[in-house]
Amino acid sequence: MGRRLGLLIGINQYQDSSFRPLRYAETDARAIAHWLVNSRGGRWNPSEVQLLLGPQATRQCAEQWLMRLCLQTAGPDDTLFVYFAGHAFLDEGRAEGYLALADTFYHQPASGLPLAPTLLQVFGRSPARAIVCVLDCFQTGSLWGQRRTSPFDCRPLPGPTLLATLQQLPNRFLLCSCRGNEFAAEQGEQNVGMLAHRLLLGLCGGAADPTSGQITFQRLSLYLQQNLGEQQRPQLFGQGLGPVVLVGEEPPLELSPSAATATAGGSGQPGLQQMPAAPGLAPPQAGYQVGQLSPLAQASTGIAQLSPQQPATPAATPTAEQQATLLLQQARFLLQQQRPTEALNCLERALQLTPTNAAALLLKGQLLGSAGRFAEAMQAVEQVLRQEPGNALAWSTRAALLANMGQFEEALQAIERSLTLDPHNSETQTIKSAILVKMAVAQTPAAPPSAPLPGASAGQAAPAAGGRETSAGPATPDSRQGVARRGRALLTSLALQIVGLGLGLVGAWLAIKHPGAPTVVPLTIEGLGLALLCANALSGCYFDGLWRFVPISLTSLLTAAVPAYLLLTQSGRARLAGLVEANPRGFTAIQFILLWFGLVAVLPLLLALVGLVSGWLRGARRR
Structure with a gap:
């Protein structure tokens, strides 16, 4: 199986104030890189994923790494993934598209990276089996308004020459998304940009093949187009010969008419078969949203959806059990009316009548978790697990609470246990994806610096993926x-x-x-x-x-x-x-x-x- 090589670049602050500061660009690149090399994520080799952030992402440094990976390191069986998050602009003289690096000046286009000439050289000369280039750019400059055909059109950036050439080169893909422009500001979700968040959700399983579990670039790009709004919805250019696997084992290189994929006449829309939207593609709902449990407005139906087999409560007197059931129904109704305090009081009264009522305990745990009272919520969930270790809903609730407390490894263990008990629960799959995304954003463990750039001194090594940027990079502080x-x-x-x-x-x-x-x-x-x-x-x-x-x-x-x-x-x-x-x-x-x-x-x-x-x-x- 060939290697998977990665180059990820993110820039928030620029030397030229013509480029407004971005909020999520560096976090996006860091989170995706961390997920790719994580043992619970993409499992890519950390030494083969390079991360350039902020001042390190100079024009010279970015170009050298791109040429080195594409033309010197990549082999005929390798797949190369390039991700850029930052500003892009058009030369006011010739309307050519440029990527703005940390040391780029808007009125000096030569200080930026010319997209079309660079990618034409890289795509045409690289021996790599497949190259995927994802550009998540903020469109800067007045010329965009004259060249766009829609408010968030990305076509002016690559230009007609590059787009025409992409139709002749197999397995060379360019996926462009609008991070923002003069019409719309940069948007984020769970502390990452919108495209990065959906991309991570897709990599975490949303875009996985239901049979093989593989995540191909073709399925991932289609997933992004189906799950992003108009602003961030990407445009895909290029044609493929066979699937480009990003996660999972590489299939044998067999070409068939059904396997080949291409863009429809360069329209920016993939010519792929429609992939049915799975229920687990949406962000977690009804009290299971990682980052902050929701107010449980739909908790009355959320519990039934999460666990098809509700735990039975132990025997009690008919009067007490009936009263507890009525109080539980009343609590769910109060939650639908956005009255959590009164709902909690009803649950407490129900538990006084039937202290081991699993449904009431889990609803109480969800309600306390939505209020940030994680320790108390965990006590209620642990009580259910002591009574019924095989309760899938209790394990998934425990996973959501642990993730909100920042204990991601324990949360993943709990969600895996829930999936073992109930493997076809789409809501639990969504919780797992959200935990992995939050884990990728929150964790960036230190890693030793990678090999130095071509022609650079030993003290000018760029950091490997997952490592934090240091002052010993190719650009001085x-x-x-x-x-x-x-x-x-x-x-x-x-x-x-x-x-x-x-x-x-x-x-x-x-x-x-x-x-x-x-x-x-x-x-x-x-x-x-x-x-x-x-x-x-x-x-x-x-x-x-x-x-x-x-x-x-x-x-x-x-x-x-x-x-x-x-x-x-x-x-x-x-x-x-x-x-x-x-x-x-x-x-x-x-x-x-x-x-x-x-x-x-x-x-x-x-x-x-x-x-x-x-x-x-x-x-x-x-x-």
């Missing part, structure tokens, strides 16, 4: 990068200020000392100095902000002091008169020099303010 950049900006500004002022002083010296020389020479030199100072002020403050503005403002104050001293003070006027008397022919040159100093004091400062404000408004500031 933001704080150190920021300090170094600000230092360079300050030194650059000072150097340019000195050169500009030096040119002006040289021109002034030539005009005064050699009044007979051609006037154009000193004027040209002084003009170059003034132009250099103005250009430095405008561009420097536009990109680097206050770190270039501070030395510029100081220079303006110093140069303004020269004409102010010569014209406004008595000693200054005396010196100026002495210069004119000593060199009458240089009077015009002295006037121009005073004008030059005045312009140097005013123009660069005004341009610096313009650059400072416009850079902030357009989000071009370097950090």
